[in-house]
Amino acid sequence: MADPVTVATATTRREAGRPVILAMQVGFFVLSMVGWELMSSTGLLDVFFFSKPSLIAVRMWDWLSSGFIYEHLFTTLIEALLAFIIGTVLGVIFGLTFARVRLLAAVFNPYIRVFNALPRVILAPIFLLWFGLGIASKVALGVTLVFMVVFFNTYQGIREVNPVLLNNVRMLQASQRQLLRYVYLPSAMTWIFSSLHTSIGFALVAAVVGEYLGSARGVGFVVAQAEGVFDTTGVFAGLILTSVVVLGIDLLIERLENYLLRWRPGG
Amino acid sequence: MTPAVSFDAVTIRLPTSDGGALTVATNLSLDIAEGHFVAIVGPSGCGKSTLLNLAAGLLFAPEGKVRIFGDELGGINQHAAYLFQQDALLPWRTIIDNVLLGPLIRGRSHAEAEPEARHWLQRVGLAGFEMQFPHQLSGGMRKRAALAQSWIVDPRILLMDEPFSALDVQTRQIMETELLGLWAETRKTVLFVTHDLEEAIALADEVVVLSARPARIKGVYPVDLPRPRDVAEIRMIPEFNTLYNKIWADLRVEVGAAAHG
Numbered sequence: 342m343a344d345p346v347t348v349a350t351a352t353t354r355r356e357a358g359r360p361v362i363l364a365m366q367v368g369f370f371v372l373s374m375v376g377w378e379l380m381s382s383t384g385l386l387d388v389f390f391f392s393k394p395s396l397i398a399v400r401m402w403d404w405l406s407s408g409f410i411y412e413h414l415f416t417t418l419i420e421a422l423l424a425f426i427i428g429t430v431l432g433v434i435f436g437l438t439f440a441r442v443r444l445l446a447a448v449f450n451p452y453i454r455v456f457n458a459l460p461r462v463i464l465a466p467i468f469l470l471w472f473g474l475g476i477a478s479k480v481a482l483g484v485t486l487v488f489m490v491v492f493f494n495t496y497q498g499i500r501e502v503n504p505v506l507l508n509n510v511r512m513l514q515a516s517q518r519q520l521l522r523y524v525y526l527p528s529a530m531t532w533i534f535s536s537l538h539t540s541i542g543f544a545l546v547a548a549v550v551g552e553y554l555g556s557a558r559g560v561g562f563v564v565a566q567a568e569g570v571f572d573t574t575g576v577f578a579g580l581i582l583t584s585v586v587v588l589g590i591d592l593l594i595e596r597l598e599n600y601l602l603r604w605r606p607g608g
Numbered sequence: 609m610t611p612a613v614s615f616d617a618v619t620i621r622l623p624t625s626d627g628g629a630l631t632v633a634t635n636l637s638l639d640i641a642e643g644h645f646v647a648i649v650g651p652s653g654c655g656k657s658t659l660l661n662l663a664a665g666l667l668f669a670p671e672g673k674v675r676i677f678g679d680e681l682g683g684i685n686q687h688a689a690y691l692f693q694q695d696a697l698l699p700w701r702t703i704i705d706n707v708l709l710g711p712l713i714r715g716r717s718h719a720e721a722e723p724e725a726r727h728w729l730q731r732v733g734l735a736g737f738e739m740q741f742p743h744q745l746s747g748g749m750r751k752r753a754a755l756a757q758s759w760i761v762d763p764r765i766l767l768m769d770e771p772f773s774a775l776d777v778q779t780r781q782i783m784e785t786e787l788l789g790l791w792a793e794t795r796k797t798v799l800f801v802t803h804d805l806e807e808a809i810a811l812a813d814e815v816v817v818l819s820a821r822p823a824r825i826k827g828v829y830p831v832d833l834p835r836p837r838d839v840a841e842i843r844m845i846p847e848f849n850t851l852y853n854k855i856w857a858d859l860r861v862e863v864g865a866a867a868h869g
């Protein structure tokens with residue numbers, strides 16, 4: 342039995358701790374921005390190479406207020422989203438099939454390992470050749486990245502299903518399809534969800550890298566353009582924008598995950 | 609009358625992790641008559657759960673035969689519901705969704721099965737916990753939810769593996785009474801594994817004592833105590849004690865054998 346006094350102090354302490362930690366986090370941010378600003382202003386850092394927080398903030402405000410960036414942001418997000426959806430669907434289907442059909446897994450095991458060991462960003466130039474400068478090449482790159490993550494997690498999730506749960510639902514006279522629906526898929530869901538954070542990040546990385554290497558639109562394209570004219574401020578503004586977007590999406594996924602996995606102890 | 613469950617000279621060997629085989633039962637024969645309440649006792653690790661798995665069709669013994677109502681068992685036993693020794697509720701479904709899973713699998717709609725599931729949850733004393741997830745319940749409450757899950761499908765055979773061992777004495781007696789009531793109403797065949805000899809005698813028509821591994825039938829003791837029984841009071845009558853001492857003398861040897869390897 343938990344002692345109510347201990348529980349109470351533990352809660353109070355956590356509640357007292359949270360604002361303090363938040364204050365320290367904000368403090369760290371302000372301090373590093375001020376430090377960067379000062380070092381750039383006093384010439385300790387070369388503004389040409391390192392830009393300045395104030396310049397970057399102004400640039401981002403320009404992009405947002407003029408509406409220049411929206412088209413690019415939209416393109417990048419669409420590419421990432423498509424890659425994410427296609428990669429996830431393929432990953433789940435293949436993960437499921439490989440986990441259920443042992444022969445397939447045995448035969449293809451070495452090939453999957455080789456493909457997984459390959460630094461897949463290398464495929465970007467090939468996809469540019471195959472699919473052109475439009476969004477298809479970026480989506481293709483993203484799919485290869487997302488697929489592998491989801492595939493492995495689905496495979497693992499299906500293989501690690503608790504045999505007692507399986508036997509229980511079997512005894513309730515479930516067919517193979519019903520086992521899939523009531524046991525295998527929900528059980529794999531935990532694994533798939535834990536991979537979503539990684540795979541959405543990969544999808545965005547693939548989109549930006551693809552755009553950077555060759556495109557006429559997208560955040561990666563904006564960064565490449567800025568780099569082409571030695572506009573460090575533009576490069577930083579593009580990077581920060583991308584990070585903020587990824588962070589926002591990540592928070593949304595976390596919300597969704599917390600809701601869908603609310604059955605987990607301590608969840 | 610053909611027995612509900614019949615083990616005919618089964619030998620069970622389970623593969624071990626070092627590539628060998630563990631002999632859990634040798635040449636074991638046992639008939640369970642339809643409508644009987646049969647308790648199985650034996651030392652820990654002797655093969656009681658394995659025997660239930662065999663009757664459930666989850667395990668297949670190449671040597672010997674298992675027959676259910678006379679038919680040789682080839683796959684999952686269609687007539688049985690199984691209450692597992694371990695936690696077997698689906699952790700991602702609420703308690704009520706777990707209970708109505710059986711009807712759902714049999715093609716009934718969620719809306720149709722829900723009132724029935726509520727009824728069964730009430731019978732096991734879990735009204736008000738319908739929307740909780742299994743991890744929010746205590747171990748004993750989860751066991752009771754599992755009871756509702758196996759009873760709702762109205763099976764002809766109930767396989768129960770130490771269903772009440774996680775419950776406190778009082779809840780345990782309530783659940784035992786419920787089980788006896790249900791059994792009296794429907795005359796299901798019950799295979800009830802327990803390590804509690806008192807419980808076995810209080811509930812069953814017959815107590816089967818298994819030997820230490822490899823399991824053989826050490827003895828089958830008919831329990832000729834009057835029914836309907838009050839699970840608390842029946843322990844007080846002299847015949848209960850006589851029977852207890854007789855079976856325990858038999859069981860003690862086996863528990864000792866199991867404990868000393």
Ligand SMILES: Nc1ncnc2c1ncn2[C@@H]1O[C@H](COP(=O)(O)OP(=O)(O)OP(=O)(O)O)[C@@H](O)[C@H]1O
Pocket residue numbers: 622623624630632650651652653654655656657658659693803821
């Ligand atoms: N899947 C398995 N593979 C190999 N050996 C197993 C397996 N399951 C159980 N065993 C072994 O088989 C023997 C019988 O196990 P079983 O679970 O039937 O015992 P039990 O009588 O139910 O014990 P308890 O009363 O402790 O539940 C044990 O010695 C155990 O180590």
Ligand SMILES: [Mg+2]
Pocket residue numbers: 656657658693769
């Ligand atoms: Mg057991």
